[in-house]
Amino acid sequence: MRTQAFWNDPRIRAWFFQILAVLVVGGFIAIIVTNTVDNLNALNVASGFGFLQHTAGFGISQTLIEYSESSSYGRAFLVALLNTLLVAGIGIFFATVVGFLVGIARLSPNWLVARLATVYIETFRNIPLLLQILFWYTAVLSNLPAPRNSLEIGSLLMNNRGLYLPAPVGEPGFGFVVAAFFIALLGIVFLRHWSQRRRIATGRGLPIMWPSLGLLFGLPLITFWLAGAPLHFEVPELRGFNFVGGLRAIPELLALVLALSIYTAAFIAEIVRSGIQAVSWGQSEAAQALGLRRTQILRLVVIPQALRVIIPPLTSQYLNLTKNSSLAAALAYPELASVFAGTVLNQTGQAIEVLTITMAVYLGLSLLTSAAMNFYNSRIALVER
Amino acid sequence: MRRYLLLASTAALIAFASAASATTLDDVKKKGFVQCGVSQGLKGFSSPDDKGGWTGIDVDLCRAIAAAIFGDPEKVKFTPLSAKERFTALQSGEIDVLSRNTTWALSRDTALGFDFRGVIYYDGQGFMVRKSSGVKSAKDLDGASVCVLMGTSTSLTLADYFRSNNMKYEPITFEKDDEVVAAYESGRCDTYTTDRSGLYANRLTLKDPQENIVLPEIISKEPLGPVVRHGDNQWGDIVSWTLYTMLNAEELGLNSGNVAGMRESDNPEIRRVLGTEGKFGEGMGLSDDWAYNIIAKVGNYAEMFDRNVGKDSPLGIPRGLNALYTQGGIQYAPPIR
Incomplete structure (x- = not known):
């Protein structure tokens, strides 16, 4: 060699x-x-991260945790982060619900329903998101009446300062109701397991739909009644300039959630449609041949296979929605990009540190979301033997 | 997205800029113009007009600096900046001087790496409300929604004022002046707060200016002035003495109309200002007629004030604190000698 x-x-x-x-x-x-x-x-x-302990000195309009002008920049960061998470969470929920409905509607045999879904998708995914946010904020919500002349729909109040609802306030004993709710949830899980085991053993399952619903609503309601209705509602009342008390969603949050979920739902609808169409027709025919009912075909055969196609692109829509929430800087919603990469950056002048933190947070949020979705995807993925 | 580009490029610039660079004056002379950071549109201070030009006292100061260096007030380029972008733009060297109704305060002077170079306008923060609200004093504003500009000392003063008076408020912050005004006009807020000069200026843009009043309370000291990067003292001196020259010119009765004739004056003070006696430009790297050029091409402080914010402008703001010390104000420039 x-x-x-x-x-x-x-x-x-x-x-x-x-x-x-x-x-x-x-x-x-x-x-x-x-x-x-x-x-x-x-x-x-100045450089370094010491500024996070300094007093912020500015106010924030929506705070989920306690915050005042004398809190630190670090606290302001947390407040802003939670506001981002709030808008992303609500937005993802509504975008998913609307997206699935529209996506399924697009495949509907009903001509009108299918066309309406198409119009929805083509309209909202082709208009820039920033314009949609500004549309909801300046063209719709800011034209609502002033607090003094609020629109009242039942106990719901709407004016140009936001949406107000009576806030439920639990009295002592309300804990039992909450506990009953969780016990009911446990019961439902148990029921399903039992039904499954019986089906495997004897070939006959138990009806689980109605007992589950009964458990879910019945148990907490009975407890509520037994504990002597330990709940009252705090109704918002007009004091000075604004309504005080109750639950309130500021118009900036409403505009952002509306725009983000409507926009993202249009994309999700297309993803759902493509996912369902990716399951070959033969699968449904085979299921029919086995004698499954239509709902069973959807639930047991089509959707599980469609989800495998849907989940990966759905994940990137969730990531987009979260990152797009930073467009809130255009209106006054106090989220991360506006409070931290805006006000805090301007006051401290520490661009490198502030931007590094902000980018790291968005990166972290995206990685977490995608890790969770990947985990879910691996659970439902095709298991090859 | 533009602001993120700006911020990212700023970070990149800070990362790559060589620590030892030439002086700002050399840079400016080499490129042939002064790059001046101004607002995106505040009437009277710096606002673009329908012909693509800029007007305002902040703009005129930049023109005066250009006149001092080049003898030509038009050798200046303007960069419109939001309140949020302004400091990074100066830190990164994107602009040579920030002349953008910026309040002089300790933290900005020290921690940001800047020098404030005089006060062009003594301002104070106030509130504007709709007449129909019936509010007569800022003390009546408990529980109000307040529209305010993001990242300004205004929002800090606002927080302090409500806290010290034990009142609640809801801050609604926007990044641009016109967004703040639009939100106030749409009724999102009960009151709009900024420096009083800004309140008067923006009131003109409302649909019905007469329906809005500026409350009597002045809740802060807002000395507005030009800002330069810390460390280049020669450049800072040029900016300071440009402003002082305009003030001294008013005090000595020099203006753009009579300055040419005044070159023959026997008054030694005037002879020094106009460069006929002594060599005062030398120490700053300027020619001896630097001050003459400022006065001839841009005018004295009174001319600048009157045409932009004072009696000859739609704003019609009285001189007040901004009158010369000899006339009941506090504008006072060190002598040129």
């Missing part, structure tokens, strides 16, 4: 070039970092 010079050994060469690449990239990053630090020092710009 001919001895090979070590520089001709492909493995050593591969290693050499990989190490070289790492050194170049690492050196490049090191130069950027040291140069940045030098420049910041030369410009006398």
Whole structure:
């Protein structure tokens, strides 16, 4: 065997070039970092993350946790993050519900329903999101009457300061009702397991739909009655300029949720349609041949297979929605991009730190969402034997 | 997305800019114009007109700086900036001077790496309300929704004022001036707060200006002035002394109309200002007729004030604190000698 010079050994060469690449990239990053630090020092710009403990001094219009002007920038960051999560959470919920309905409607044999769904999709996914947000905010919600002349629909109040609902306030003893609700949930899980086991053992399942509903509503209601109705409603009342008390959704939140969910739902609808159409017709025919009912075919055969196609693109729609919530900076919704990468950045002037944190948060949120969806996807994926 | 591009490019600029660069004056002379950061449109201070030009006292200060350096007030380019973008734009070197109704405050002067170079306008924060609301004093504003500009000292003063008076409020913050005004006009807020000069200026843009009043309370000191990067003192001196020259010119009775004739004056103070005696431009790297050019091409402080915000403008704001110290105000410039 001919001895090979070590520089001709492909493995050593591969290693050499990989190490070289790492050194170049690492050196490049090191130069950027040291140069940045030098420049910041030369410009006398404060740096570091100490500012997070400093007093913020500004107010925020919607706070899910306690916050005041004397709270720290770190606290303001948390408030803003929660506001982002709130709008993303509500938006994802409605976008999914509307998207599935519209997607299924698009496949409806009813001509009118299918066309309406098509018009919905083509309209909303082709208008820029920012315009839609501004439309809902300035053209719809800000034209509502002033608080003094609020629209009243039952106990629901609407004016240009938002949407008000009576807030349920639990009295002592309400804990039992909550506990009863969770017991009912456990009972339903147990019932389903039992029914499943019986079906496998005897070939005959138990009816679970009606007993489950009965359990879910009946148990908490009975407890509620037994505990002496320990609940009252706090009704919003007009005091000075605004309504005080009750549950309130500020118009900025409403506009953002409306725009984000309607826009994203149009994309989700198309994803759902393509998912359902991806399941070959033969599957349904085979299921019919086995004697399954139409709902069973959908639930047991078509949807599980469609979901495998739907979940991955659905995940990216969820990510888009979360990231698009940063467009709220155009209206006054106090979310991360507006409060933290806006007000806090401006007050501290620490652009690099603030933007790094903000980008890291959006990245983290996206990775978490996609991890959760991937986990779900792997559970429902085709199991090959 | 534009602002993220700006912020990202700022971060990149800070990352890559070489620590030891030439002085700002050299840079400006080399490129042939002054890059000046102004507002996106605040009547009287810096607002674009229908011919694509800019007007306002902040704009005129930039023109005066250009006149001092080049002898030509038009050798200036304007960068409209939101309140949020302005500081990063200056830090990154995207602009040479920030002349954008910016309040001089300690934290900005120290932690941001800036120098404030004088006060072009003494302002104070106030509130505007609709007449129909029946509010007569800021003390009546408990529980109100307040429209305010994002990332300004205004929003901090607002928070302090309500906190110290034990009142509640709901801040509705927008990034642009016109968004704030639109939200106030749509009824989203009960009151709109900013510097009083801004209230008067923006009141003109409302559908029915007479239906809105500015409340009597002044809740803060807002000395507005030009800002430069910390560390380049020569450039800072040019900005300071441009403003001081305009003030001194008013005090000495020099204006754009008579300054050419005044070159022959026997008054030693006037001779020094106009460069016929002494070499005062030298220390700043400027020619000796730098001050003459400012006065001849842009005018003195009174001319600038009157045509933009004062009696000859739609705003009609009285001189008040901004009168010379000799006339009951507090505008006072160090002497040129």
